[in-house]
Structures are given as structure tokens and as C-alpha cells.
Amino acid sequence: MSSVREEASENQFHRLPDDVVVSIFENVSDIESLCRCFLVSKRFSSLILRVQTVSIKGVTLDCKSSKSGEETQTINPLGNGLLGKFSNLVLKPFRYLHKLALSPPPPSQFNIPGLAFLALLEQVRSLNLEVISDFDAENDCVFKWGADFTARHPSVTFLFASSLSKMTTELQQEEEDDGSQNTITREELLPRASLAFECIEGASRWLGILSHVVTNYPMLQNLTISDSMNKGVKLRLGGEKLVEYRNAFDLDKVVSLSENWTPEYMRVGFVPVLPLPMSGYVMKVVTIFNFRMSAADDSEAYSAMLDAFAEEQGVFSEALVQILEKHKDSIMMRT
Template sequence: MKINKKSHVPDDSSSFTRLPDEMVLQIICKIIDFKTLCLCELVSKRFRRIVHQVETICFTSFTYPIAFPPIKEVIPSDTLASLGSYWSAIMCLKKFGRMKSLRIQVPSSFDNNHLLFKWKIKFGNRVDSFIYVSPNSVYHDKQLYVKANGHQEDEAEDLETYKTDGIAFQCLKDVFVRIWLLMNPIINLPLLEDVTITDSGQRGKISLSGKKVVKMRNLIHSISEAELNKYYLDLPCRISLCYVPLLELPVSGYVMKGVTLYLFDKNDLLGENIDSCMNIDLNDSEDTEEAAYSEAVMEILKKHRTRFERFT
């Protein structure tokens, strides 16, 4: 009597092996998290080859970069290890030669998550202007403000509420750090078209896209690293400060108390170039809170220009 043995070979009808590379790539392209993509690399040689063709990656660092490696030189493996996990990840990104869009999130420079502030830059090849806005308190509507403060709308200025504790200046320093962080992927990923670096607190971001990426790449190739440092350290030197005790925002409905606004600019944003300042998109996010901060800046520039003090 002949006994038929059941095959122990698994049914492969639902595996990726039956799919063409193009279809597998379409599926993997839905995965933009860098850590997950690195895990996909380990599946097989075929997956590794396909994963390296993705065009969009999102990378989150849990440690702030502590050193600035040379932009144009190959970093030795022992040096790379000493630079920490952030730069190790950045070096690994070079394998993704077809990448067009990169999003990087780094930890905030400020441990206090209760600090209220946002910043934004106008950035071409270098920083043209920097805006920092910080209220003492924020209310989502007038009713919440009245409930917390009573019906009396006291606009008496208290000089002690001015936020001159250096946070704005530290944020401006962070801008330079982030510009430097942009340079490595821009020069090592030739097809990169769009790159953004933000912080975990969503307080500000720096981004380049399209022709601006091409200009920065050409600049990095054309001048020495010492000249590059000098070029990007040329930060805005004109400083203007405004303090508004109470700010009611008609569009968002928000109410802000004790609002401090810093303007750093190479030109005079409060002079002839006020229109260009008004056109700066402080926060292009759809987030309602970020939109409220944008509106606060615009309201101050429209209605409280006489309150500004100029330091340079």
C-alpha cells in the first residue's frame, strides 16, 4: 500500500516572492520611518536592494548631536562611533541614494516643556531673518481668559515680564546648528530635493527645498569648510524687541498675555521692508496653536509697532 506523505513545504502563494520588485517598492515606500526601514533591510538581499530605493525617510534622534564632523571628508569608523547615534544614522542614510525627501527631528535644547515660545526663520543661502515670539500665558478663547483673570483687562506693563533671559538668543544659536545638520545629507544625497529639521517640542524648524537645496549643495562644493563656517555664522545683526501686555487674536480667538516678540534681521523689518516681514509664513503648519502664534506676530506688526525698541 502506497502512503502519500503531506508536504511540509509552506504555501508560498501569499509571500512577497510572487510580487515584482516595483510592487514591493510601492509597499515599502509607505514606510517612511528610518528605523523600520533598517529592519526591513535585514529580511533578505532582495529587500535590502529594494529598501535602498525609497524616496522619503523620517528620522527621529533621541540624542542631540554633540559634535560637527567634517562635511566633505570620509569619517573613520572609530571617529564615527565617538560622535554618537545621530551621526551614525546620518552616515547610514548615504545608502539611500534615491532619497528625495528627508525629515529629521532632534531633541529640544530646552528641558522645560512648559516654556511657551515659537520661532521661525527666513532662509535662503543663509539666515535673512529670525522671529521669536513668547507669551507668558495662552488662552484658547476669551471666555477662558475671563474665567482665569476676571473681567478686568489690566494692560499695565510690568518690566519684569520681559523675556530677556536669553532663550531667544539660544534659539538663534540652534538655527546655526541645524543649518550645519542640513549640510551633510544635502551633499551626500545627490537627488535630495527637500529636507526639514525640527525639534521634539515643535517650537521651530528649518527647511530647504527645490532650488535652495541645489544652491546650498553648489556652495558647499565651491568653498572651503572654513569659508563655509564664516558664511553661515553671518547671522542677522539688527535686533528689535516688542512687549504687548494683552493680545486678543480675532481670527483664532486666542488670548495671549505678556507677549514678547524679537525680530533679528539683516535689514530693517520695521522700516521699508515691513511688507516683506508681513509675508513671512511664521508657521506653515495646519496646527491651530502654531497658526495662533503666527497671527500673534502679524497682529503685533500691524497694531503695536510703536512699542518696538531697537538695539542695533
């Protein structure tokens, strides 16, 4: 009896109009599911080729990516023993950053599930990518990073707070009475700086993925990149922004910029207590890092920070605006 019901259900599905079936596949969107459906029947194969929206999860950076098959070290902005030298970071901030490997990793190091199958879907117009992230941070860490890849030169902005809590009358009075912490301690700065550079590494991966996808899939009209832990501000490129990026981006130029990078291109700021009146929250011991690939004046740097968090609608976006409006003097270039 069950087999009869299954057969009847299958027959009903096959009687659906093509446009309805394509709409169902559009809602599925997951590349692995679409690949399985593609193998079911000739009809499914032909209809899946009409899908215009595809999502890919589980994008990673391979550890083994050399042509010879031998294991190679992946791009790591904290490589060359840099973590072991972080004890000197506070005394001479960012002294060793000139040794960072800043350029985006090559396409051979990316593991993007279903990328070969995606090449068959010539009508795809929207692609959503989710990159696996694994930050070395406490579970209750309050941080967010965002990247501005559409400016003349890429930049990354990182926000970190020791706590995020609902603002109450009692808490507000307590903060007004206690103005003791006007500086950040070495113990607090070191893990934040380390985490900031992990985020820079993540941004470098995104940039490499973005460059590869935009270059090799010219039919795309919309592209989004996010991370599995939701720690990076979702990157959206569509319409004129995507066209601008496709026409203007020069990977060789970015590599050249990375080779000539100096610590003076980084800005760091600290705010002891940051009230967020719009959301009704307050952040404590807030640190902001802005990393650029080239020199820029303050107005250009601040504009890039806002652009990096343009897609963020929560407390982090408000925090950035509050810092730039009321605590701009705390953001200093590092030397």
C-alpha cells in the same frame, strides 16, 4: 501550527510584486527600520535601494567631537559665563551678545542616526529630519521659534507669551478694563531672553545640519527639519527654494558674519495683550525677538519674520501677523 502559519504569511509577502513592496518600504520610511529590512534578504536589499522617502529621528549634537577624542565644549550661544551676567541684561539689553558663538557647528559634531546607510540610498528624493530638543522651560510655556534660512542672511524669530486662553466676552471686558501692564518686568524678561537664545542655538544647529545635508546629498529634492518638542516651526525646502539654497549658501560667509555680529542686529518687542480674532484666543504678556546675522531695514526684517513662520498654521502665525499689523511700533532695535 503557528510556525506553519508564519511560513505561509512570509511566502505570501514574498509573492507581492516589487512595486508593492517598495511602496510598503516608502510608508515605513524610518531609516533604522529600513536598515533592518535591508539585512533580511537580497530581494529586500535591492528593493530598499529604490526607496525615495526617508525619515531620520533622534538627530543630536555630540558633546564629544574633537579629532583626538577628547571632550570639547559644544556650540553654546550662552557660553563664556553669559548666563551669569544676565542680571545686567535689562539695564543694558544684550550687552554681552557680541560674545556669542553664532556660527553653525561643524558636521563632526552631528549625530545623525543612519547617515552612512542613507549614502547607499541613491534614489532618495525626500528627507525628513527630526532634531532632539531640550529647552530649559516650564512645561506650560507658550513659545515658538522659526528661522528664515533662504534669505540673504539667516534670521531667527522667537515668540513668547505668559498665557494663551480662549477669548470669552467676560475676558475681553476684563482686558479692556485693565490696561495696567504696559511694560514687562525684569523677572519676566530674563527667562524669556535666556529661552530665546536657546532657540537661537537650536537654529544654529539646524543651519549646520541643513548645510551639510544639502551639500552632500545633491539628489534631494525635498528636505524638512523639525524638532522633537514641536517648538520650532518646521523648515521645508523643496523645488526652487532648495535649488536656490544649494547654489547660494556660503557657510564661510555665515561664519564671517557671526564674527562681526553686534547687538544692533536684534529687534525686541512687547505687547501686553494680543487678541487673536481668527482663532478666538488671546495671548498675554507677549514678547517677540528677531535675531539677524547682519543689518537690515525694517521691511526686510518684517518679511524675514513672516517667512520664518510661513509653515506655521496655528495661533503663533496669527500672533505674528497681528503684531506686525497692529503693534509694529513696539518692535525696537537694541543698542
